[in-house]
Structure formats: structure tokens, C-alpha cells
Amino acid sequence: MSTQAARRRPATASRRRPPRRPSRGPVRGPSRRQVVRRRVGAILVMLVVTAVVCTVWFTPLLGVRDVDVRGVEALTPDEVREAAAIEPGTPLVRLDADAVAARVRELSRVAGVRVERLPPGTVRLTVDERDPVGVINASDGAHLVDATGKDYATVAGPPSGLPGLEVAPEALAPAVGVLTQIPEALRREVLAVSADSPADIRLTLSAGREARWGSSDDTPRKAAVLEVLLTRQGSVFDVSSPELPTVS
Known part of the structure; x- marks a missing residue:
């Protein structure tokens, strides 16, 4: 009996071995069609960004159409607009707010002024007159x-x-x-x-x-x-x- 049991042990041990994992095939990269789609998508995004930047920075589409003057009593809004000297159609992002404020402060009655850009085409000048x-x-x-x-x-x-x-x-x-x-x-x-x-x-x-x-x-x-x-x-x-x- 002991000899037969000893002979059976190797067979039992071989059955308990973990099954072999199926071998994986070679990893495939993206197809040519996927690569082309990605490149086309990136080009389209760049074109859209370029168009937006050009529209905002270089064209009058988002340019100054109105100068809103507030806070004046002794001065008139037209006097402030004339001093501000903002060219109509100037793109808002290219407007030099510091230079506009400096020109308005040259008016003797002005103690200070705040310049705000309000898209799509308004510049607001809030004036603080001297008391x-x-x-x-x-x-x-x-x-x-x-x-x-x-x-x-x-x-x-x-x-x-x-x-x-x-x-x-x-x-x-x-x-x-x-x-x-x-x-x-x-x-x-x-x-x-x-x-x-x-x-x-x-x-x-x-x-x-x-x-x-x-x-x-x-x-x-x-x-x-x-x-x-x-x-x-x-x-x-x-x-x-x-x-x-x-x-x-």
C-alpha cells in the first residue's frame, strides 16, 4: 500500500500546478487612421485659437464703440471723452488704460479716474472730481x-x-x-x-x-x-x- 501511495504522489502534485496564462499577442499602436484624425484635430484647434486671437487683437470686431463717462458734475462727458482721446474701433485688449487715465488726469478738475474695458465694445471712465x-x-x-x-x-x-x-x-x-x-x-x-x-x-x-x-x-x-x-x-x-x- 505504501509503495502505491508513493507512486501516486507525483501525479497528484502535477495536477495541482497553476494553469499556464495564455500568452499575449504583440501590443499594437494606434492605427494610421487614428493618427491622422488626431493630427487633423490638433490643426483645427490651432486654427480656431489663431482665428480668435486675430479677431480679438487685430480686428475692430471687439473694438471700442462707446465711451461711457460717469462721476462728472462740473465737467461734461464730452470734455472727458475729448481728453481721453480713445480712437473708435481700437481693439479693447490693445487699449492702453494707463495712457488713457493719464490723459484724463490732465484735466485740472480731475483728481483721479478709473478705466474699465467692458466687452464687446465699451470703455467706462469713472471720474473723481476735485472738491x-x-x-x-x-x-x-x-x-x-x-x-x-x-x-x-x-x-x-x-x-x-x-x-x-x-x-x-x-x-x-x-x-x-x-x-x-x-x-x-x-x-x-x-x-x-x-x-x-x-x-x-x-x-x-x-x-x-x-x-x-x-x-x-x-x-x-x-x-x-x-x-x-x-x-x-x-x-x-x-x-x-x-x-x-x-x-x-
Whole structure:
């Protein structure tokens, strides 16, 4: 029995061997027709991209047809368009927005401008006009001065509510700096600002009062001290040294 069992073992072991995997044939690449289709597709994509780029960059199809001006009051939209000098039909992508903004800012009343491209053919110019904070009365008219101290426009008569500026040229910017830093309630009391030098600024207030300011240094503190002093009787309020203010 043992001899027969030993003879059967090799046959049993041979049956348990894993079956052979079928051999794979050679890997075939894409057919000639597939290669041609891919190449044609790539060429078509390149042609479409080229056509789009040429249309956007070189043709007036997406060119400027309208210039929309916003934010103007003293200026007219036509004045801004003329200054912008945007050639009709200029492709939007080729429009030099910085150059357009620089030309518009040459208008004395313009403090700033934003240039926007709005496809298919609109350029929007949003203008920030200067606001006057004071006026210089001269023989040729009333000169409007903005918060930067720029004399930017001349009108026939001074607008109501603006303080007069009777200051030396070198004191103009410091005097305007005082006006723009004091509280609104105090600013409404100011009828005029005078200064022979940057260190000798004086505010003419309502009811015949005067505030001697000195330089524009420490203006917020001087304004706080002056608001307290104005509750007292007096005509001259000296806050040029806010640590030692006087009323007379």
C-alpha cells in the first residue's frame, strides 16, 4: 500500500500546478487612421485659437464703440471723452488704460479716474472730481482750492459756504491742511484763513472771533482745545501752544 501511495504522489502534485496564462499577442499602436484624425484635430484647434486671437487683437470686431463717462458734475462727458482721446474701433485688449487715465488726469478738475474695458465694445471712465475746501479771491475770479492745496479752477464768483484763503503761496498747503483736519462742526465756523507764513496761520470765525493757530503741527489737539475755549467769552483764542492756550 505504501509503495502505491508513493507512486501516486507525483501525479497528484502535477495536477495541482497553476494553469499556464495564455500568452499575449504583440501590443499594437494606434492605427494610421487614428493618427491622422488626431493630427487633423490638433490643426483645427490651432486654427480656431489663431482665428480668435486675430479677431480679438487685430480686428475692430471687439473694438471700442462707446465711451461711457460717469462721476462728472462740473465737467461734461464730452470734455472727458475729448481728453481721453480713445480712437473708435481700437481693439479693447490693445487699449492702453494707463495712457488713457493719464490723459484724463490732465484735466485740472480731475483728481483721479478709473478705466474699465467692458466687452464687446465699451470703455467706462469713472471720474473723481476735485472738491473745493477753500477759495482765493483774485482779480480774475475766484480760485477753487482742493484738499491737496491745488488751485485747480477759476469761477466767476466764490461758492457759498467756502472759507476765503488770504495766505502767502508758501503757506497755502499748511493752511488747507488745518481746514481738512479740524472737525466739521468747527469748520463751519471758519469764515476765512489768513497766513503770512506757514507758522502764522489764523482762522477768522463767526461772531467776530479769531483763532490764532500758529503752524499746522498738532492740529487735532489744537482743535480739541479750541472747542473748549469757544465756550468762554472772548474774541481772540490762541491755541498756537495748546499746552498754554489763552483767551482775550
